[in-house]
Amino acid sequence: MISAQTTETLRLLMAAGALIPIPGGVCVDANGLAQPAGDVAGYKSAGFSIQDANRAPTASYDNQLGGDGDLECVVRKHGRARVHLSYRAPSQDMLFAIVYWVDPTHVAVHKWDVANDIAAGYIVRVPQMVDTEHPTFNLPADEVEIEPFGYPFEWDGGVTTEEPTTTTQGT
Numbered sequence: 734m735i736s737a738q739t740t741e742t743l744r745l746l747m748a749a750g751a752l753i754p755i756p757g758g759v760c761v762d763a764n765g766l767a768q769p770a771g772d773v774a775g776y777k778s779a780g781f782s783i784q785d786a787n788r789a790p791t792a793s794y795d796n797q798l799g800g801d802g803d804l805e806c807v808v809r810k811h812g813r814a815r816v817h818l819s820y821r822a823p824s825q826d827m828l829f830a831i832v833y834w835v836d837p838t839h840v841a842v843h844k845w846d847v848a849n850d851i852a853a854g855y856i857v858r859v860p861q862m863v864d865t866e867h868p869t870f871n872l873p874a875d876e877v878e879i880e881p882f883g884y885p886f887e888w889d890g891g892v893t894t895e896e897p898t899t900t901t902q903g904t
Contacts, residue, residue: 741811745779746802753794755782757837758816758853758881759808767794767806770834772847778834778854780810780881813857813878820846823859823877831855832879840879854881 745759748766753759758770759779770778784790785807794806818832819839832840834851841847842856858878860871872878 741809742783743779743808743810744805745808747794747796747799747804747806749796749800749803751794751796753782753806754837755784755791755793756814757782757793758834758840759806759837760834760851764801766801767808769837770851770853771836772834772849772851774849776834776849776851778851778881780808781812781814782837783807783809810881813880814854815872815876815878816840816853817875818842818877823856823872823875825859825862827856827859827877829855829857832877840877852882854879 745761745767747753748762748764748768751766751768753767753769759782760768760770760773760776761779762768763775767779768776770776782794794804796804816832817839819835819841821842827842830842832842832853832855833844833847834853835841835847840853844850856877857880858872860874860876862872
């Protein structure tokens with residue numbers, strides 16, 4: 734049976750030693766464990782950390798003293814989030830440009846400003862742009878709002894080009 738999921742959040746197991754700010758960008762490493770977002774080879778963007786409704790509010794998910802999978806963090810995979818734009822001043826012509834993780838609270842709009850091109854999302858709002866939901870709220874001069882997206886990839890774990898061997902089970 735296939736069931737449609739409507740949730741916009743995920744609970745991800747955290748890597749040993751990880752400290753993820755709330756709110757802040759979250760990536761998964763090569764092992765699929767949550768790490769603070771950053772310009773790190775092999776990372777894939779997962780979304781933004783949010784408060785866990787089942788725990789007391791904290792400023793971060795702290796697994797610095799734990800092992801792999803000892804703690805979970807709650808990640809929102811869709812919806813706008815505010816981040817600081819590094820290396821450039823936000824401008825209107827940046828709308829819908831893809832941005833790349835610098836660290837959990839900063840993104841860059843040019844690939845040449847980062848080494849590993851970990852796509853965080855795309856810009857949907859810049860300073861001085863009116864937000865229809867909150868028309869009196871304005872962004873600080875160094876921030877943009879982005880729509881995050883998890884980094885899609887083709888999983889190739891355990892793939893072989895050989896035909897599977899047919900087996901029969903005895904009765």
